[in-house]
Amino acid sequence: MKVALGQFAVSREWQENVETCQRLMHQAVQQGADLLVLPEAILARDNTQPSFVIDAAQPIDGPFLTALRAASSEHSLTIVFTMHIPAPEHRAVNTLFALRQGEIIARYEKLHLYDAFSVQESARVNAGEQIPPLIEVAGFQVGLMTCYDVRFPELARALALHGAEVLLLPSAWLRGPLKEQHWQMLTTTRALENTCYMLAVGECGPKNIGHSLVADPLGVVIASAAEAPALIFADLDKARLAYAREVLPVLENRRFAVPQLAT
16 A cells, blocks of 8 residues: 655645645645545644634535545545534534545544643543544555544554554644654554554644654654655555564454444
């Protein structure tokens, strides 16, 4: 499977972000990618107003998602990203969508809200309640996560034990002391401890680090971006996956139970 990671700085205007997504989709298709992963909360962002992503939230049938579904109908590329959906009492839900050929093939409401490092995502965002089902892309089983989820190893492990071979992580990882080190350590560790590929994509505006990466099932970074907008590619190899799981059979050697996926 050929994957593309589209890292960009999210604009305040949703129309500009649609255009950016459409351009990245076109470039990914031109390069033969099967899957394009985009950052977290790509609908709209104003870095001077932390609550703007909530104020700008749109429903599923709103113009932002409608435009991306229309663009995805032109090819077989699978596109994954998150955006905020309005909820009652002027709240929102940070929701991951997977699109293919104009259809929503998966939807996941972020389980772990970022109430850490002096930030409180839960102040205006509702948490999800269910582990998402896997999706299939080009013969690979793919598990879905969002940003802060990566700090909770039980979610990635649950996805792997239910058959995930690839883990996706759209993110908007805030800058701060040691934060880039945390990002590198956590994403590569989730890959290694579950013998899965990890596709971790970061928003790269003035408050977030970017640094998108692909880690292989032994925790080796095989593609990465810096702090600026970028579109990077990687080839995921079933033989490498099988080798990692043969020499490091952690999924077989485990001794603990695992929660069930949503149905």
